[in-house]
Amino acid sequence: MKVRQLSIFLENRVGRLAGVAQLLGEAGISIRALSVADTNDFGILRLLVDDIVKAEEHLRRNNVVCRINNVTVVAVDNRPGGLAKVLTVLNQAAVNIEYMYAVAESSNQRPLLVFRFTEGEAAVAALKKADIKIINEEQLFA
Amino acid sequence: MMPDYYLKDFVDRNALEALQLQRMQETLQRLYENVAFYRQAFDQAGLKPSDLRCLADLSKFPFTRKADLRDHYPYGMLAVPMHDIVRVHASSGTTGKPTVVCYTKRDLEIWAESVSRVFSMGGVSSKDIVMISYGYGLFTGGLGAHYGAEALGCSVIPMGGGSTEKQLMLIKDFGVNVLCCTPSFFIHIMEEAEKKGFDIRQTNLRVGFFGAEPWTEEMRQRIQTQSGITARDIFGLSEIIGPGVSADCPCCAGLHIFEDHYYPEIIDPDSGEVKEPGQEGELVFTTISKVGMPLLRYRTGDISSLCYDKCECGRTLVRMEKVRRRSDDMLIIRGVNLYPSQIESVLLSVKGTEPHYQLLVRRDRAMDELEVQVEVTAAVFSDEVKALESLRNEIQNKIKQIIGLSAKVTLVEPGQIERSTGKAKRVLDLRK
Known part of the structure; x- marks a missing residue:
């Protein structure tokens, strides 16, 4: 049920994000979701892409520091309270969220949440128990 | 009455050179007899202390490098038994191990004399209130300046570094005339003063002795214009003694070296050849009166030149050009x-x-x-x-x-x- 995410280290310098986007474009990679975490000195670019192995290879060959890690993608009801419901479940299960970002499902514009948990398994178990839909890679790129 | 060491700065050069030769010969003898490192180095070069017949003969003798001090960490370079050592200082080293320097009672006297000669050159007397804002502790800056000012009979305030606001308060409230710190710290003090609407010109502060890092003539101008005080350079390195190896006189045309204690040479950093006066090269010192840890031809890594022309201030002591860069990558x-x-x-x-x-x-x-x-x-x-x-x-x-x-x-x-x-x-x- 895990979705692989590509995380990229970016120096806080003009043109770095453009540089990485350029490289991905060259390699014919399609970006499905994107999030940037930034600090004063550096940023971390997190991407869900269609061909993650190819993307990683191409970036590494071009001296970009990156790594593949697992995230959990969850479908949320597209109505007020939808996000709260998911977060309440996680809160009650006492799982920590390292970070999260949102993306819209391409087929029906349903919101999807991308989570990185400190304890991934406990979180997934709690979500399943509450009947919250977890999306796999196939569904994501369908 | 002038203290007698003041006259040392005006000594006749022939008399000075005779004294240097005698002290150098004694130092070589002590190094050969008491320091295994030097005995081996002399033997390897086929040299005996008696091979030094004139000052120029020094060029035959081997150099000492910072790495040698590190290799003999902590007490391997001592020329006296440890019980004769009364003080240990250290500076940061290249591998986390500090460079250690040891002083006998006599060495501390020489050091205090040197620093008090620096103060005298800057017009400081026993009537002055001197605040020491160098760091105290293992670093030689604080205690070195402290003992020099005390030896001159000044009223000494051992403030130490940091706490800019308090520095300003004490300068004003304690009536400080003389300040010792790094030039960059003084600039910081000036800026704090400006921010707080504190006018240094309204205080008794008259002169600052700035050292422990290289600084430029432009910086002197800036300090003097902005604060109204006189800015003097004090040079030194812990391996040789600490601050007080040389300093500016009122002419500020090169720093007078107290060469009756610290004998300077300028060498080509690559070939090791001694250079002519006026030529630029690496500054090398031989301590000729130190007892605890005398060093022979110690390579400072600082680039400078020597000028033996008589200074307008009347001092006969050789002058070294203000150090602006180094021969190695040390910062x-x-x-x-x-x-x-x-x-x-x-x-x-x-x-x-x-x-x-x-x-x-x-x-x-x-x-x-x-x-x-x-x-x-x-x-x-x-x-x-x-x-x-x-x-x-x-x-x-x-x-x-x-x-x-x-x-x-x-x-x-x-x-x-x-x-x-x-x-x-x-x-x-x-x-x-």
């Missing part, structure tokens, strides 16, 4: 010696980091600032901000712990640090 930042290799060992001690780094030194209006740019590799890269931040903090803390410098650590992408052919360009010194 002096806020009075702390730093070799890039020290940063390298810190990085290697942090799990997963590779020694790809660059040092940027800036003088940001007042203080010297060190930025260490470290390349992030796939091995240490984490998807989480806090993991990267804790990596950065760990490097920062280790630099502080081991080297004693607060540095800003920045994580950069690989390949951003320029790799010049063969040897990486490690240091960008952007100080003016």
Whole structure:
């Protein structure tokens, strides 16, 4: 049920994000979701892409520091309270969220949440128990 | 009445050279008899102390390098038994181990005499109130200046570094006439004063003795114009004695070396050949009156030149040109010696980091600032901000712990640090 995410280290310098986007474009990679975490000195670019192995290879060959890690993608009801419901479940299960970002499902514009948990398994178990839909890679790129 | 050591600065050069030769011969004898390192070095070169018949013969004798002190850490260079040592100082070293220097009672007297001669050259007398704002402790700056001012009979305030606001308060309330600190710290003090609407010209402060880091003539002008005080350079290094090896006289046309204690030479840093007066090269000192840890032809790494022309102030002592650069890659930042290799060992001690780094030194209006740019590799890269931040903090803390410098650590992408052919360009010194 895990979705692989590509995380990229970016120096806080003009043109770095453009540089990485350029490289991905060259390699014919399609970006499905994107999030940037930034600090004063550096940023971390997190991407869900269609061909993650190819993307990683191409970036590494071009001296970009990156790594593949697992995230959990969850479908949320597209109505007020939808996000709260998911977060309440996680809160009650006492799982920590390292970070999260949102993306819209391409087929029906349903919101999807991308989570990185400190304890991934406990979180997934709690979500399943509450009947919250977890999306796999196939569904994501369908 | 002038203290008698004041006259030493005006000594007849023939008499001075005779004294230097006698002291040098005695020093060589003591080194040969008491320090295994020197005995071996002399034997290897086929030299005996008696081979020094005139001052020029010194050029036949071997050099001492900072690495030799490190190899004989901590007490291997002593020429006297440890029970004759009354003080130990140390400066930061290249591998985390400090460079150790030891003083006998007599050495401390020589040191205090040297520093008091510096003060005398700057017109300071026993009537003055002197505040020492160099760091105290293992660093020679604080205690060196302290004992010199006391020897002259001044009223001494052992303030130490830091706490700019308090520095200003004491300058005003205690009626400080004379201040000793690093030039960059004084600029910081001036700026704090300006911010607070504190006018240094309204205080009794008359003269500052600034040392422990290289500074320029332009900086002297800036300090003097902005604060109204007289700015004098005091030069020294702990290996030779500490601050007080040489200093500016009122002419500020080169620093007079107290060559009755510290014998200078200028050499070609590559060939080791002695250069003519006036030529630029690496400054080398032989201590000729020190007892505890005399050093023979110690290579300072500082680039300077010597001028034997009589100074307009009347002093006969040789003058060295203000030091502006070094022959090696050592940096002096806020009075702390730093070799890039020290940063390298810190990085290697942090799990997963590779020694790809660059040092940027800036003088940001007042203080010297060190930025260490470290390349992030796939091995240490984490998807989480806090993991990267804790990596950065760990490097920062280790630099502080081991080297004693607060540095800003920045994580950069690989390949951003320029790799010049063969040897990486490690240091960008952007100080003016």
